[in-house]
Amino acid sequence: MRAVGRSVPRIEDPALLVGKGRYVDDIALPGTLHAAFVRSASAHARIAAIDTAAAAGMPGVHAVLTAADLRPVLRSLRLPLGASPTSSENSSTPFVLNGHEAAYVGEPIALVVADTRYEAEDAAGAVFVDYEPLPVVADARRAVEAGTPAVRTELASNLLNRMMVAFGDVDEAFAKATHVVADELWQHRGCGHPLEGRGVLAETRPDGGLCVWSSTQMPHDLFHTLAGMLGLDENCLRVVTPDVGGGFGPKYCIYPEELAVPAAALLLGRNVKWIEDRRENFLSAVQERDQYWSLEVATDGDGRILGMRGRLIHDQGAYAPKAVNLPYNSASAVTGPYVVPAFAVEVLIAHTNKVPVSSVRGAGYPQAAFAMERMIDLVAARLGIDRVAVRARNLIPPEKMPYTKPLKARSGAGIVYDSGDYPACQAEALAAAGWHDFPRRQAEALAQGRHLGIGIANAVKGTGRGPFESGVVRVAPSGRVSVFTGATAMGQGLATALAQICADELGVRPEEVGVIAGDTAFAQFGLGGFASRQLVTAGSSVHIAAKAVAAKAIRAASTMLDLPEAELELAGGEVRGRGGSNRGISLAEIATRLRGAPGYAFPAEIEPGLEASIQWKTDALAYANACHVAEVEVDIETGHVGVSHYIALHDSGRLINPMIVDGQIKGGIAHGIGNALYELMGYDEEGQPLTTTFADYLLVTAPELPRFETLYRETPSPINPLGAKGVGEAGTIPAAAAIISAVEDALRPFGVRISQTPVTPEFLFNLISKARAKQRAEREMPA
Amino acid sequence: MNARSIALTVNGRPVNGTADVRTTLADFLRHSLRLTGTHLGCEHGVCGACTVLVDGASVRSCLMLAVQAEGAHVRTIEGLAGPDGELHPLQTAFRDKHGLQCGFCTPGMLMTLVEFLEENPDPAEAEIRDAISGNICRCTGYESIVAAALQAAAEIRERRR
Ligand code: FES
Numbered sequence A: 001m002r003a004v005g006r007s008v009p010r011i012e013d014p015a016l017l018v019g020k021g022r023y024v025d026d027i028a029l030p031g032t033l034h035a036a037f038v039r040s041a042s043a044h045a046r047i048a049a050i051d052t053a054a055a056a057g058m059p060g061v062h063a064v065l066t067a068a069d070l071r072p073v074l075r076s077l078r079l080p081l082g083a084s085p086t087s088s089e090n091s092s093t094p095f096v097l098n099g100h101e102a103a104y105v106g107e108p109i110a111l112v113v114a115d116t117r118y119e120a121e122d123a124a125g126a127v128f129v130d131y132e133p134l135p136v137v138a139d140a141r142r143a144v145e146a147g148t149p150a151v152r153t154e155l156a157s158n159l160l161n162r163m164m165v166a167f168g169d170v171d172e173a174f175a176k177a178t179h180v181v182a183d184e185l186w187q188h189r190g191c192g193h194p195l196e197g198r199g200v201l202a203e204t205r206p207d208g209g210l211c212v213w214s215s216t217q218m219p220h221d222l223f224h225t226l227a228g229m230l231g232l233d234e235n236c237l238r239v240v241t242p243d244v245g246g247g248f249g250p251k252y253c254i255y256p257e258e259l260a261v262p263a264a265a266l267l268l269g270r271n272v273k274w275i276e277d278r279r280e281n282f283l284s285a286v287q288e289r290d291q292y293w294s295l296e297v298a299t300d301g302d303g304r305i306l307g308m309r310g311r312l313i314h315d316q317g318a319y320a321p322k323a324v325n326l327p328y329n330s331a332s333a334v335t336g337p338y339v340v341p342a343f344a345v346e347v348l349i350a351h352t353n354k355v356p357v358s359s360v361r362g363a364g365y366p367q368a369a370f371a372m373e374r375m376i377d378l379v380a381a382r383l384g385i386d387r388v389a390v391r392a393r394n395l396i397p398p399e400k401m402p403y404t405k406p407l408k409a410r411s412g413a414g415i416v417y418d419s420g421d422y423p424a425c426q427a428e429a430l431a432a433a434g435w436h437d438f439p440r441r442q443a444e445a446l447a448q449g450r451h452l453g454i455g456i457a458n459a460v461k462g463t464g465r466g467p468f469e470s471g472v473v474r475v476a477p478s479g480r481v482s483v484f485t486g487a488t489a490m491g492q493g494l495a496t497a498l499a500q501i502c503a504d505e506l507g508v509r510p511e512e513v514g515v516i517a518g519d520t521a522f523a524q525f526g527l528g529g530f531a532s533r534q535l536v537t538a539g540s541s542v543h544i545a546a547k548a549v550a551a552k553a554i555r556a557a558s559t560m561l562d563l564p565e566a567e568l569e570l571a572g573g574e575v576r577g578r579g580g581s582n583r584g585i586s587l588a589e590i591a592t593r594l595r596g597a598p599g600y601a602f603p604a605e606i607e608p609g610l611e612a613s614i615q616w617k618t619d620a621l622a623y624a625n626a627c628h629v630a631e632v633e634v635d636i637e638t639g640h641v642g643v644s645h646y647i648a649l650h651d652s653g654r655l656i657n658p659m660i661v662d663g664q665i666k667g668g669i670a671h672g673i674g675n676a677l678y679e680l681m682g683y684d685e686e687g688q689p690l691t692t693t694f695a696d697y698l699l700v701t702a703p704e705l706p707r708f709e710t711l712y713r714e715t716p717s718p719i720n721p722l723g724a725k726g727v728g729e730a731g732t733i734p735a736a737a738a739i740i741s742a743v744e745d746a747l748r749p750f751g752v753r754i755s756q757t758p759v760t761p762e763f764l765f766n767l768i769s770k771a772r773a774k775q776r777a778e779r780e781m782p783a
Numbered sequence B: 001m002n003a004r005s006i007a008l009t010v011n012g013r014p015v016n017g018t019a020d021v022r023t024t025l026a027d028f029l030r031h032s033l034r035l036t037g038t039h040l041g042c043e044h045g046v047c048g049a050c051t052v053l054v055d056g057a058s059v060r061s062c063l064m065l066a067v068q069a070e071g072a073h074v075r076t077i078e079g080l081a082g083p084d085g086e087l088h089p090l091q092t093a094f095r096d097k098h099g100l101q102c103g104f105c106t107p108g109m110l111m112t113l114v115e116f117l118e119e120n121p122d123p124a125e126a127e128i129r130d131a132i133s134g135n136i137c138r139c140t141g142y143e144s145i146v147a148a149a150l151q152a153a154a155e156i157r158e159r160r161r
């Protein structure tokens, strides 16, 4: 039975279920020292002095290192731009350690290395930093106003970048519009919060090199960054991603700590480990935080969209560790699954004195979906047309697939939606949700004083970002089948999916395939985990490589058995004659022969080794789409929102492992519900973080969630050999929009409009109170 | 260092060790005993990843000192499968129902549910959700964990008959 398409149990699970996972902090090397960081307590200050004397004298302390101490082993104190083709630094990339001017609370200033983590943390608390306060800018909108002080004195302006994302003649569209609706939206996405924080272990090697384990989504990027920054011979460096306790975006960046810890190891000639605690994660792992949108939508009399224009201010935080693709994603994705003939959104990327911003699951797309779906609900409300009818009128019809948006993706290729039937997806989701019956249920509930609401959101997500991902398939002389890839496993089940793909081509079972992902010693090339890309890209490479290995095994067996290739088949780990012939040769024997033996003859016209290495390349994206319908009940006395039903329909192309896909989608929905109702990374006006524990920053827990009803359509993507589309982020993208649409619907009797996430009970309570007071005043007003 | 020697039982085996008085039980298990199956997700008592059983009751091992476990019976994820390696019904059910993705919350979830199912062998779905309300999972959306707990409960009841 073929493994692809079936919910085979995960090959990751047996170890994880008995406590035998190996996350970075589980790796114990002899003689390891432990690091703790001294972090800025001020959101913006000149650092006048750092006094390390007291800390250096504390028990167990080996070194207290500042920027000046690390400088001799670093090419620069400034990180190069991450995940970029050029890898050079600029005036917005972060510092490995910052000894001169702190720009956010949590910025690393110094590093203590001690015998134990306890002692390192004690001493970090005893490092005295003399801060001279500088003006703080905590709000991105204020950051771009004229006259606002710079968030770093080296900057001439807080405006990191300004770009126009546009197509069509938007002025003409608005000139001929029957209706124009406008709104201001604020969207907050919060933090990634994988349950395992970041962590780095640097082992010094006898050849003067390093082996570095990091809880990262980007081992190859880290490898090249370390080689460049530390001036290490690439042959003396290895970066390994061990088991990772979740990624969700923040581990897509290369961080100062990932440079400082290996640098300290080189400097001290000792193994050094740093394990982030949760407070540090709040203070220094990237967040996605805030976008402020001002949007206008022009329609004809039937709610058909003619054009869309506006402005987006993106809070970038204090630094930009990577190129700022995220707000571009937001702006270029906002029109989503809809036909929008003309579009113009100006994007302003603003530095603030807060934790740097990069991707969190969805990376700009959830904001895009939220903005669009909220605007469509507004069009429906203003024009008095049903919400789903407005959507149906504007969705890209299936006959227009593949559909080109007149915009460019990062690769420079056009944005081409490859496949899918969006109207059918919406119709199917609505039927499953009992949408058309809902007004009756809503009215009945209202008669009993209960406020139910239903909401809908559509979304598309470009997945499988290139340019390539590596896939090597090898059969060892033992018969062991292995897959090596530069893709990075961070808990999704990547190993299982790749094993399934490989197993089918080689006629073995998935559990017989070993997968090593994200280890630079095993995969020369790799890009890593981001943009829902790995199953599509690494999966395609593994698929082609495994086919090549199978073909080679048959070719070799043909020589060895002296049978024509056409009479041979590969099954159960051996090549044998078709139709019950008893002649066969195992993959192990073939691999052993192809290993060669000193001086002996080698099969003619066959290259050594039973393996193949493929880097399947792409610059197109496979577009997954979704329609979510949420039902909520709002307690108007407390502002509490309960999610009572949730239907999610996804077209994620061909499903390799439906169980894993369903897990990704449901986890993603939970994340999006958290964004809608709970997750808020608070700062005060001085840039001081207000939420630095899980007691202040709320992650959704089991009782808040209903059972999710998930439905799948499988429109194969024509642009990759698997027909697959990525699923890592798809569940999150429309979720907040669907929930807020439902909350607003529940509050229809009060006529309120909601244009933000998250909505806390306090926010809703105030909104409802104000609306009720207004209604009372209107009633009491003499006619 | 203000070290004390401590004696306790971990997964049925007597253990004698020394621990600084401020060392948490979690760090003692993980780093002194090398039982790294117990995970730390927050180190401030909210996420539940570090949950172990101490004398049969679930405890956040990041909030308990190792010296407080003197004389106690501690059970961790490493002690959940039988001596012959046979998986606990919860472990089997987590695999069947895809109750784990990254696996980081899993040890805490399992130990919380072990205690819960011992006391509530026939739980309703909502009761299971309440039982794990102190355990954060960022990956799964919890539904598969709840389904796994229901499957394990049925299996445990079956075995008791
Ligand atoms: S680590 Fe103990 S509760 Fe989070």
Ligand code: FES
Pocket (backbone or CB within 6 Å): A195, A245, A246, A491, B099, B100, B101, B102, B103, B104, B105, B106, B136, B137, B138, B139, B140
């Ligand atoms: S499986 Fe990753 S946190 Fe639960």
